[in-house]
Amino acid sequence: MKQIRSSQRVLSPLCCRSAMAAVATSPLLILHPRRLTLFATTLRPFSAFHHHPFTFHTLTQTRLPVIFASTSKHHSFSTSPLTTHQNYISNATEPPHAGRSGSVSSPPVDYAEPQQKIDVNPPKGTRDFPPEEMRLRNWLFNNFKEVSHLFGFEEVDYPVLETEALYIRKAGEEIRDQLYCFEDRGNRRVALRPELTPSLARLVIQKGKSVPLPIKWFAVGQCWRYERMTRGRRREHYQWNMDIIGVPDVSGEAELISSIVTFFKRIGITAKDVGFKISSRKVLQEVLSLYSVPETSFAKACIIIDKMGKIPMEEIKKDLELVDLSTEAIEDLLQVLSMKSLTELEEKLGGEGEAVSELRQLFTLAEKYGYSEWIQFDASVVRGLAYYTGIVFEGFDREGKLRAICGGGRYDRLLSTFGGDDLPACGFGFGDAVIIELLKERQLLPELPLEIENIVCSLDPDLQGAAAAVANALREKGQCVDLVLENKPLKWVFKRAARINARRLILVGSSEWQRGMVRVKILSTGEQYEVNIDELE
């Protein structure tokens, strides 16, 4: 299986490590205007600084210079890859870079008045990440990544744009109707990924036997779903995924749940705030096998059952009848789905079946890991994706105010649906939106002020070069420095130092400079001293 032909890259664990500092290039594509009926939107063809709403608005409103760097530690920011189409239509004769692909689809819409004021909001359901939001996002992602490393997982990434076929399953999943899909200029059907699991499966098949099992990979990537917007549900979100390929036992699921619990504990969430509902699709399979329900109806029945609580029960029953379930089978199934105790389930299905024995094993392992208080059996959890085959789980907020925080399970037969050889697999997806809502609810959001240790300023315009040399000498020693780039009064410099939470102010004045010295002021105490520039640490 090949990824779509374009300049997109799949970053394997090795590449990820070596390309840590690389800025991921955005797909160079303009959507076909007739196909995209939702908005006149386009994938950003380049990270255009002057297209960023901040430069139009905030920069003109602020008195402080604003320095943005898409990779810098302190001032990083991000804009939505999907932006309104107009934002890329300018008066310049040069077309956006996308036009160079030699593609055949029609050019972007010509707006009657190219100079009309653009909409400075990102498309509905998408987000910009100005610096303070970006600091929060980085904090969250660093926690995702550090926990994954603690558990010995390697980082991977895949293109945001994939072939549409990767997401077309026949079970009637919601995710299919929510797909951002279109035809590219080479007439290929493509989609913005709504989840990461199919890309993972594609890469595992592509790598074949070259990767030793078990594979333990994690990724943090943006996903797109044209979803009805509710609290914590957006049209784009980032997902942290951890997946284990090649382990058939529930030890895989136990390890995955442990990693999520570790993450929660790190960020201050306890078992009083959050729990995991756990069940197995094998429960349903065993019930349905009692009524000779065809295998082909299984995934469809799971998708219908996942809608319980979201649509009226009468509709659920009707839909189940449509996938060949008898009234008797439906009643029995619904009775089993209401079970909240493993003992009750065992009484119904017996202790020998895989469903009960795997669930028992998982709960025993949870005791050994020490996270029993976080988990509970709940037969109603089936999950809304067709490919799950065994244990399924969902993280939920115990106050019941928010939607699922995370979810995952076993999907042992996904690879063969893409033409590969099946391998046992399990994993989870954890979104960035609901957890932030939960942290807000519990007042656990971290304070993440901007912190740049040093501010360097020349006291004379002629010494701007000297100040730059001092700043650079410090940077070479690993110190973060904000260099004042214009001739500003000291009052302004102190104000800026306070805003960036600088620890030291380093003043480059002519009398000191002539002696090879600079003046250092410790801002918390007011202490001042002169220091030789070579000795500045």
Ligand code: HAM
């Ligand atoms: P999912 O349940 O569809 O599973 O999504 C996983 C998580 O992503 C959700 O629990 C939620 O935190 C977040 N999420 C999903 N949709 C949205 C949205 N529209 N807005 C905000 N957050 C959202 C999967 O995607 C599976 N591929 C997970 C998986 C990985 N299973 C095995 N490996």
